[in-house]
Amino acid sequence: MKKQVILMGMIVGIFVTAQANAGIWNDYAAPWFKFKAGDTTPGSAALQTPTEAVKDLDKKLDDYRTGDNLTLAEKEHNRKIKEDILHTIFDVRELSRIALSKHWNNLTPKEQNDFVNLMIDLLMEKGILSKEQGKKDAKSDSVYNVQYKGDKYLDPNKTRSLSRTLVVVKGQGSPVELDYKLSLESGNWKIYDVIVEGASLMENYRYQFDAIISKNGYPDLVGRMQRKLNSFKSDKTSGT
Secondary structure (H helix, E strand, O other): OHHHHHHHHHHOOOOOOOOOOOOHHHHHOOOOEEOOOOOOOOOOOOOOOHHHHHHHHHHHHHOOOOOOOOOHHHHHHHHHHHHHHHHHHEOHHHHHHHHHHHHHHHOOHHHHHHHHHHHHHHHHHHOOOOHHHHOOOOOOOOOEEEEEEEEEEOOOOOOEEEEEEEEEEOOOOOOEEEEEEEEEEOOEEEEEEEEEOOEEHHHHHHHHHHHHHHHHOHHHHHHHHHHHHHHHHHHHHHOO
16 A cells, blocks of 8 residues: 555654554544635635645655665655655644644744754654565555545634545555645645544654653653664664
């Protein structure tokens, strides 16, 4: 399942373990507002709908090169795709802000920026480099099919939206619910959370970050992440 493997390999498992809370989805039982194509926030003109932003992500993932014997040019091609995704489609800063929750405001602006950059560096190093994804030696449009189920606003100001998709995998049973939360930024929708079968990536991070900070302090969290980043780079250099 190429899309899910690449995407989830990119954003899950940065460090420690990632155990999703079965009750996560209940935290989002706020009123929803139906989305209409072309709707924008007052005084702004959205250049795309949330679903169109998700489709942009899918197109970039489809162009990701796979296989065990990639050329240097292909590896550079993949690096640019990851970089583009993290800087133009995902809102890593918003993900970081929400994931750190109450601890975010305790950081200086420099510490906030450093944390966001550390998150991006981790995703760039480990992201799409999953063993599962590497086993796919050729992309095929028949491997999976994405059904776009529409968008719903999450706030009255129409600056946050939930975009729902179903990933139907050839030869497998039930489709996978793969949803996205997006925020409107300068007329464009950016993804700040990915929800797989009701389990939120952002909530997962928030639980882990809070547990570490509350017990050992913020420097310990950053230290763990930095050590994991160094480990990723070391493994990459040694070819493991």
